[in-house]
Every structure is written in structure tokens, then in C-alpha cells.
Amino acid sequence: MAFPAPLAPYAARAEETRGRLHSDPESAFRTPFQRDRDRVVHAVAFRRLKHKTQVFVSQEGDHYRTRLTHSLEVAQIARTLARALKLDEDLAECLALAHDLGHPPFGHTGEDVLVECMAKYDGFDHNAQTLRLLTKLERRHAEFDGLNLTWETLEGVVKHNGPLTGPLAQKNDPLPAAIVEYAKGHDLWLATYPSLEAQVSALADDIAYNNHDVDDGLRAGLFDFAAAREVPLVGSALRDAEARFPDAPRDILIAEAVSDLIGAMVVDVLQETKRRLAEGKPASADAVRRAKQAYSAFSPEMDRDLSGLRAFLHENMYRHYKVNRARSQAKRIIKSLFDLFFHEPETLPPEWRGRYEGASEARLARVVCDYIAGMTDRYASREYRRLFGVEFDG
Incomplete structure (x- = not known):
């Protein structure tokens, strides 16, 4: 069959897949x-992912991002970066679409609760949960569990933030159990960087969520224009939009500013990545993997400004009292469901009961965790109402 061409020497090649x-x-x-x-x-x-949220919960409105719309935005940016760098666009897009599959309901709040609940049972990590979904929990084939994806896709999902073991690993934390278990039978080169397609997909994630959080935060009124004008990157984009379109309504100014911000970040990544590629001259995808640093990155100046933007969003959006109220509700829902299913497993649906019967306490905890992690926000809220008779407006 015909394969896409021409690709750069350092691109992953589908015809050479492992x-x-x-x-x-x-x-x-x-x-x-x-x-x-x-x-x-x-x-x-x-x-x-359509009904899994990141910052907002469903009752806040239909126009805010969900995990699904976020993943689509990441995929669009990843394909843009991959095309400009002559990488395999399909691999970059696949990694972008898959990167959030392992997130539980209610965003990072749901993950925090599952981390606490699973502390005695090999823990919980959303990247490891994505690997479990792709290799075990998805059931669409008669001959094997999971989706049976290529080595390059699984490698990119697991390592998109960099090496997990060895001297280049950013953290010395123990590897999540799901990754350890899978790596015993399928070596994903955990001590190296991933492909450049995975690296640009990870940066596309950063670009997408920072910009759509600015967009959603302004539209939701969690912070106003006056505050945003003082924020690195956002302030200059808003001022430029206001200068160019002085009579435009605020929703248009927000859209123009966010569009400019995305463009500026994409250009920055391309310039920094091309600079590093020109310096390192990797001759293959494996040369990218064996490098001592990532080949794709933001420039130091953009990294500095992004740190300021993230600090602003953390203080003014992620810890806004409306978001905190939603987080408080979400914590109670996830913790209550976990405790009930763990202590009364007979309340689990039959197909899930069959996955632990006769096994250890740790196995039961993992089954309960898998069941809850797969829930949408709406389903978790309905289960909570059904089982506890408590009204929740999610």
C-alpha cells in the first residue's frame, strides 16, 4: 500500500512500525x-469523553470544554505541528485523541480521590489508566482484550511527557502498576524519550488547555478583562485585539485574542523545535528517542510566560469558589461510590462483579476503580442519586 510521503528522516514511519x-x-x-x-x-x-469535564461541571453550560472537545482541539494543533515538521500526522493525531481516555469523571478532582482510595492498592494514575483501557478494558475484538494498537502509539501514550525510568526521568516516583505489568510483556523503552509525534502531541495539549481555560474563564466571568490584561501572554493578546477591533463585542475580542495566542504558541514550538533539530540532526525516529533532551519544546521565554499564565489560572480559575463548590460535590460522589462498591461489591453490575469474584482485596479495589474511572460525570451523579437518595444538580 502507499504510505504518506515525504516525511522527515526523524519522523516515525508506519511501514517500519514495531x-x-x-x-x-x-x-x-x-x-x-x-x-x-x-x-x-x-x-x-x-x-x-463527551460527558467528562475538566474544570466545569455540566450544569455550568453547554459551551464550555469537555474532555472530548479538548481532545479534538489538541488533535487539530498536533496535526498542524506534525505537518509543519514533516512528521506522521496520523500518529500525532491518534496520540492527541487518546491522551485523556484514562481520566475519571470530574477532572483532576476525580483523579485526586481515586489516588487516595487506591493508595494501598498500587495507586491510580490517569496515564496508566489510559494504557489499561487501550490494552485491556476496551473489548471490541474476539481474539484479544484491548484495541491492540501499535508499539509506537502505546509508547507515545505512556511517555508523552518524557522518560519514565533511568537518568532522564523527570520524577523518581515508582512506576504505576499498570505500566509495570504491561512492560513485562511488551517493552516500551521506558527510559527514553518518545517519538517526535508524541512530543508535539504533548505540547499541543499544553497549548489547547491553557488557551481554552482562558477562553472559558473569561466567558464564565471567573475573572474579568481588567485582571486578564495583567497576565503574561493573555494581556498583550487582549490589548492587540482591542486595538484592532475597538468596537467589537467582548466575545469577539476573546475569540480573536485566543486565536492569536494559539498561533503564537504554535509558532514558538515550531521555531524552538526546528532549532533543536538543526542542532542535533537526528537521522531517525530512534535517534529522537535516544536523545538526552526533548527535541520539541517551548522556548525559554515562552516557558517563563506560560508559568505566569498557569499561576494566574490556578489562583483565579481552578480555585474559584464556584469551581471549589463543584469540586466539593465531586469528591463526595467519587468517595461515596468507591466506599459503597468496595464494601458491598454485590451492588456492582453483574459484568463487573464477574471480574473480581474469588480474587484478592486488591483485585476488588482495582475493579471498583476501573468501573468508577470509566464513568462520565452524568453517570456518576446518577449513580450517587440512585444509591444514596441524594439530589445533585450535576
Whole structure:
């Protein structure tokens, strides 16, 4: 079959894939990375992202981002970066679409509660949960569990933030149990950087969430224009938009400023990445993996400004009292559901009870965790009402 061309020497190549864990006949008209992307899109976990939120909960309005719309925005930016760098766009898009599959309901609040609940049972990590979904929990094939994705996709999902072991790892924390378990049978080179496609996908995630949080925060009134004008990056973008369109309504000014911000960040990543590539001259995708630093990154100046933006969003948006109220409700829901299912497993649906019967306490905890992590915000809220008879407006 025909493969996309021309690609840069350092790009991942579908025709050179290290393959899949289970034998699986290839398509006559789609590359292995295209098939990976399509399998992610058709996964149950991907559809559930529609009703999993990041900062807001569903009652705040229909126009704010969900995990699904965020993933689509990340995919668009990732493809832009990949095309400009002559990388495999399908692999970059696949990684962007898959990167949030393991998040539980209610965003980082849900994850915080599951981390606490699973502290005695090998913990919880959303990246490891994504790997569990892709390799075990999704059931769409008769001959194997999971989606049976290529080595390059699984590597990129697990390591998109960098090496997990060895001297280059950013953290010395123990590896999540799901990654340790999977790596025993399928070596994902945990001590190296991932492909450049995975690196640009991770940066696309940063670009997307910082900008859409500015967009959503301004539109929701969590902070106002006066405050935003003093924030690195956002302030100059807003002032430029106001100068160019003095009579435009505020929603248009927000859209113009966010569009300019995304463009500026994309250009910054491309310039810094091209500078590093010109300096390092990697001749293959594996040369990218074996490098001593990431080849794709923000410039030091952009990194500094992004730190200021993140600090502002943390103080004025993620800890806003409205968001804190939603977080408080979410904590009670997730903790209550976990405790009930763990101590009264007979209340689990039959298909989930069958996954732990006769096994250890740790196995039961993992089954309960998998069940809850797969819930949407709406489903978790309904389960809470159904089981505890408590009204919740989520």
C-alpha cells in the first residue's frame, strides 16, 4: 500500500512500525497508524469523553470544554505541528485523541480521590489508566482484550511527557502498576524519550488547555478583562485585539485574542523545535528517542510566560469558589461510590462483579476503580442519586 510521503528522516514511519502485541492482519488501504487512530475514535472510552469535564461541571453550560472537545482541539494543533515538521500526522493525531481516555469523571478532582482510595492498592494514575483501557478494558475484538494498537502509539501514550525510568526521568516516583505489568510483556523503552509525534502531541495539549481555560474563564466571568490584561501572554493578546477591533463585542475580542495566542504558541514550538533539530540532526525516529533532551519544546521565554499564565489560572480559575463548590460535590460522589462498591461489591453490575469474584482485596479495589474511572460525570451523579437518595444538580 502507499504510505504518506515525504516525511522527515526523524519522523516515525508506519511501514517500519514495531507492530502490535497480537498478530492482526493489516489493512490494504490504511496505514497502521491510521488504523490506531480509527480504533481510538470508535472506542467506548472515547465516546464517554463527551460527558467528562475538566474544570466545569455540566450544569455550568453547554459551551464550555469537555474532555472530548479538548481532545479534538489538541488533535487539530498536533496535526498542524506534525505537518509543519514533516512528521506522521496520523500518529500525532491518534496520540492527541487518546491522551485523556484514562481520566475519571470530574477532572483532576476525580483523579485526586481515586489516588487516595487506591493508595494501598498500587495507586491510580490517569496515564496508566489510559494504557489499561487501550490494552485491556476496551473489548471490541474476539481474539484479544484491548484495541491492540501499535508499539509506537502505546509508547507515545505512556511517555508523552518524557522518560519514565533511568537518568532522564523527570520524577523518581515508582512506576504505576499498570505500566509495570504491561512492560513485562511488551517493552516500551521506558527510559527514553518518545517519538517526535508524541512530543508535539504533548505540547499541543499544553497549548489547547491553557488557551481554552482562558477562553472559558473569561466567558464564565471567573475573572474579568481588567485582571486578564495583567497576565503574561493573555494581556498583550487582549490589548492587540482591542486595538484592532475597538468596537467589537467582548466575545469577539476573546475569540480573536485566543486565536492569536494559539498561533503564537504554535509558532514558538515550531521555531524552538526546528532549532533543536538543526542542532542535533537526528537521522531517525530512534535517534529522537535516544536523545538526552526533548527535541520539541517551548522556548525559554515562552516557558517563563506560560508559568505566569498557569499561576494566574490556578489562583483565579481552578480555585474559584464556584469551581471549589463543584469540586466539593465531586469528591463526595467519587468517595461515596468507591466506599459503597468496595464494601458491598454485590451492588456492582453483574459484568463487573464477574471480574473480581474469588480474587484478592486488591483485585476488588482495582475493579471498583476501573468501573468508577470509566464513568462520565452524568453517570456518576446518577449513580450517587440512585444509591444514596441524594439530589445533585450535576
